[in-house]
Amino acid sequence: MxxxxxxxxxxxxxxxxxxxxxxxxxxxxxxxxxxxxxxxxxxxxxxxxxxxxxxxxxxxxxxxxxxxxxxxxxxxxxxxxxxxxxxxxxxxxxxxxxxxxxxxxxxxxxxxxxxxxxxxxxxxxxxxxxxxxxxxxxxxxxALRRDAAQAGDDIWISGTPGDARAGLGMMRGDWPIRQMTQMSGEDAAHLRRALEYPEPRVALGLALRGVAHAALDVSDGLAGDLRHILQRSNLAATIDVDALPRSPALARLPRDVQLQCALAGGDDYELCFTAAPARRQAVEAAAQQAGARVTRIGTMNSLTSPRAAPEIAWRDAAGTPLTLTLQGFDHFHAD
Amino acid sequence: MxxxxxxxxxxxxxxxxxxxxxxxxxxxxxxxxxxxxxxxxxxxxxxxxxxxxxxxxxxxxxxxxxxxxxxxxxxxxxxxxxxxxxxxxxxxxxxxxxxxxxxxxxxxxxxxxxxxxxxxxxxxxxxxxxxxxxxxxxxxxxALRRDAAQAGDDIWISGTPGDARAGLGMMRGDWPIRQMTQMSGEDAAHLRRALEYPEPRVALGLALRGVAHAALDVSDGLAGDLRHILQRSNLAATIDVDALPRSPALARLPRDVQLQCALAGGDDYELCFTAAPARRQAVEAAAQQAGARVTRIGTMNSLTSPRAAPEIAWRDAAGTPLTLTLQGFDHFHAD
The missing domain is CATH 3.30.1330.10 (PurM-like, N-terminal domain)
Structure with missing residues (x-):
């Protein structure tokens, strides 16, 4: 000891x-x-x-x-x-x-x-x-359990996911330097800080008691982690990728890198949670009380058949289906 | 997860x-x-x-x-x-x-x-x-806390401490082989098992609730670990080294190796505990209920002065003081 x-x-x-x-x-x-x-x-x-x-x-x-x-x-x-x-x-x-x-x-x-x-x-x-x-x-x-999501729930995310992955890519040189040079020192510091000093959303988690149904923290990437809620709640999801909140720093990167970071990048430790549409005001009030930004990014859906896989459908703001090839961000070693 | x-x-x-x-x-x-x-x-x-x-x-x-x-x-x-x-x-x-x-x-x-x-x-x-x-x-x-020993308490040990250290020495070749060749295959298996499959004294710990004052498990050697009780209870101790229970296998090794193993050897995970002399029958009953062997090996003493160091005095069966040079068994690396 x-x-x-x-x-x-x-x-x-x-x-x-x-x-x-x-x-x-x-x-x-x-x-x-x-x-x-x-x-x-x-x-x-x-x-x-x-x-x-x-x-x-x-x-x-x-x-x-x-x-x-x-x-x-x-x-x-x-x-x-x-x-x-x-x-x-x-x-x-x-x-x-x-x-x-x-x-x-x-x-x-x-x-x-x-x-x-x-x-x-x-x-x-x-x-x-x-x-x-x-x-x-x-x-x-x-307790905000992963198996408690309901069909029809809104899907919410806190903060601006993708920043930590962009910070990792920046520090490791994943992307051509000319894409990064458009970034100010302030933006670069923001992304690095997101990677090195993630802010745990404790106050938000507490404020969401009795308001949210299911929740988890995004450590391995939103696309991969949301699947844990789907599997355990036996539901599917639709996500509007254009609704994903992006920090000014992340928004300076090419759109495909933005999406890769926001959907498949890990290490942000933002909360992804679901709540009934009737509780939108309560969710906003909880976020305000906790000093956190929250954004509605999609909907939980019933499975089309009892044996259907609990999958995520990706849409853009116009509702057009997107095909995304995302690999879970498996910490440092896998990519 | x-x-x-x-x-x-x-x-x-x-x-x-x-x-x-x-x-x-x-x-x-x-x-x-x-x-x-x-x-x-x-x-x-x-x-x-x-x-x-x-x-x-x-x-x-x-x-x-x-x-x-x-x-x-x-x-x-x-x-x-x-x-x-x-x-x-x-x-x-x-x-x-x-x-x-x-x-x-x-x-x-x-x-x-x-x-x-x-x-x-x-x-x-x-x-x-x-x-x-x-x-x-x-x-x-x-809870059996380290700071709860009382002056005058008996000091008890479960099992036969030293076997795990002897098993380590045997497997690692610490001692001349001729000392080890007197050992039967059964004895060697006993020592190896003590090292690899220590038996946690859970039933004994539960049975000692309300009977023992202080307790700890001996992971780094009796001499070093008992000091934790002394320091936290602000007491000294006298130990009769001849009272230390030794397994038949350990008893086949030279006396100095026996003592080194029993007093300074770690990894036995036996319980060392103290209890009032008036509770000797209760201790024996608890041990019997738990299916464990316990042996009384010494006494807790008041410090000779408020600033005296909480030390252990070693005695043989005749009460003669012994000078032992023991080093704490610091897992594998220190010796």
């Missing part, structure tokens, strides 16, 4: 011990003790981040600390859960003070913003690997 | 979905939902296992599946917590069916024995790394 290196104790364990409020017992015993609010369930999610696959070897450790927690907070957001705490296990080739200081700063800045405390952990020597398990509290009936 | 490789889905996710009882919502959504029993706390522990450090690269994957869960169940045992479920995150260089079949068999055989369900996970490509986070249920006042 975070005891093997004094440097690690310095940056993580002492801080965690000093800050522990929600956990009855934190770092320093065999287990941490935690409880959801009375009558609520504990929502649990775990993510492992590996160098070269989920982040570049030369990533700013402050950004890595942020992102490691952000992707887990995003899973709570997608469930409508209130963050409580997290455990952090990591393997490091060797403890380096500068690296640990920056990583822990990025991690705890985000943790503090969401009142999410480090309650336990493990450290070991090995190739760089981070494993976070996060805990939140949610009333059982209020 | 275990969706990236169909092989992994086959060995983990489907099984988990079919078996989910305690979790209200298991694999397949953004979070799993779990709750402790009414009025109880959730005990949480996380451990990361890295190839070359926590296990040999050529370890039998069945044994690895067992051990990865066993070390986490042992943390629950040391808290007196009832196992509920666990998440599994792992990085694999590539999914290999034979390996996954054997690993998952070892994992689920142990999980089924303790009614501990896989409720969520994550898989990724990368150097072999396993991260388990385990959940148990415990009444807040009944």
């Amino acid at each position: 975070l005891s093997e290196f004094s440097l690690i104790d310095r940056y993580f364990a002492r801080r965690a011990r000093a800050n522990t409020r929600r956990a009855a017992l934190g770092i320093g015993d065999d287990c941490a003790l935690i409880a959801p609010a009375a009558g609520e369930m504990l929502a649990v999610s775990t993510d492992m981040l590996v160098e070269g696959r989920h982040f570049f070897p030369d990533i700013d450790p402050h950004a890595l600390g942020h992102k490691a927690l952000a992707v887990n907070l995003s899973d709570l957001a997608a469930m409508g859960a209130q963050p409580l705490g997290f455990t952090l296990a990591f393997a490091l080739p060797r403890p380096e003070e500068d690296w640990l200081a920056a990583f822990s700063a990025g991690l705890f800045e985000l943790a503090d913003r969401f009142g999410c405390e480090l309650i336990g952990g493990d450290t070991t020597a090995g190739p760089l690997n981070l494993c976070l398990t996060i805990f939140g509290s949610v009333p059982p009936g209020a | 275990l969706s990236e490789f169909s092989l992994i889905d086959r060995y983990f996710a489907r099984r988990a979905r079919a078996n989910t009882r305690r979790a209200a919502l298991g694999i397949g959504d953004d979070c799993a939902l779990i709750a402790p029993a009414a009025g109880e706390m959730l005990a949480v522990s996380t451990d990361m296992l890295v190839e070359g450090r926590h296990f040999f690269p050529d370890i039998d994957p069945h044994a690895l599946g067992h051990k990865a869960l066993a070390v986490n169940l042992s943390d629950l045992a040391a808290m007196g917590a009832q196992p509920l479920g666990f998440t599994l995150a792992f990085a694999l260089p590539r999914p290999e069916e034979d390996w996954l079949a054997a690993f998952s068999a070892g994992l689920f055989e142990l999980a089924d024995r303790f009614g501990c369900e896989l409720i969520g996970g994550d898989t990724t490509a990368g150097p072999l790394n396993l991260c388990l986070t385990i959940f148990g249920s415990v009444p807040p006042g009944a």
Whole structure:
């Protein structure tokens, strides 16, 4: 439990011990003790981040600390859960003070913003690997589940998906440089920030309790992730690709790149959710309360036959069917 | 969430979905939902296992599946917590069916024995790394905490500590072969099994609720781990090294190797706990109920002065002080 290196104790364990409020017992015993609010369930999610696959070897450790927690907070957001705490296990080739200081700063800045405390952990020597398990509290009936979408529901997306994938493409040089040179420094910084400092939509997830039916966070690309809702809710979907919100920075890229990023690009951690058309005002009010932008991009449909595949039909603003060849954005390695 | 490789889905996710009882919502959504029993706390522990450090690269994957869960169940045992479920995150260089079949068999055989369900996970490509986070249920006042030892308490140990370290030494050739050749095939199998298939003392931990004061599981060696109780309870200890229970297999090794293994060897996952002398019969009854052997090996003492270090005094059966030079068994790399 975070005891093997004094440097690690310095940056993580002492801080965690000093800050522990929600956990009855934190770092320093065999287990941490935690409880959801009375009558609520504990929502649990775990993510492992590996160098070269989920982040570049030369990533700013402050950004890595942020992102490691952000992707887990995003899973709570997608469930409508209130963050409580997290455990952090990591393997490091060797403890380096500068690296640990920056990583822990990025991690705890985000943790503090969401009142999410480090309650336990493990450290070991090995190739760089981070494993976070996060805990939140949610009333059982209020959880935004993937299997709860209804035929006729609107499909909504938060933020401007595609920015993180565009930031990755920009940093990695995926597209001809002449397409990128039309981009201002401000735009480039926006895309890079979308990749390195994703903002988990926790407040939106909480505000959507009782308003949205189904929700998930878009980590692997909208086209691929929306299918999880379709499969589990046994429905099909129609998406108006022209309705997809695009940031000014993304909008400077060629249209096919925009679509590829917005539909198949991952790592944005925006919420995709469904709600009844009668709740449009409630959705807008929830978004306003949460300080998030939300956009209606399509409709959930009944399957044409009981054995039909739960597929997505793509349309443009005029309703013309589009054929898109999209591959799921499988983190860094697949493309 | 275990969706990236169909092989992994086959060995983990489907099984988990079919078996989910305690979790209200298991694999397949953004979070799993779990709750402790009414009025109880959730005990949480996380451990990361890295190839070359926590296990040999050529370890039998069945044994690895067992051990990865066993070390986490042992943390629950040391808290007196009832196992509920666990998440599994792992990085694999590539999914290999034979390996996954054997690993998952070892994992689920142990999980089924303790009614501990896989409720969520994550898989990724990368150097072999396993991260388990385990959940148990415990009444807040009944948890066996490290800071609850009392001056005058007896110190107890379960099982025969040292066997796992002797098994490691045997497999790695730490000691001259002529010392090992006195060992029967049966003894060698016992030591190897202690290393590869540690038995988490869950039933003992539960039976010790309300009987023991402090407890922990010995993962890094009795001498080093007992210090955690001393530091957190602000006490000293006296240990009678001749009282240490030794298996017939360990007893065939030279006395200094026996002591080194029993006091500084890790990976046994036996429980070390303290209880009032008035509760000796209750401790014996708890051990009998749990089917575990327990042995009284020492006493907790008040510090000689408020600023004295919480140290361990080693004695032999005649009460003669011993000077032992023990290094904490720091998994594979330190020795």
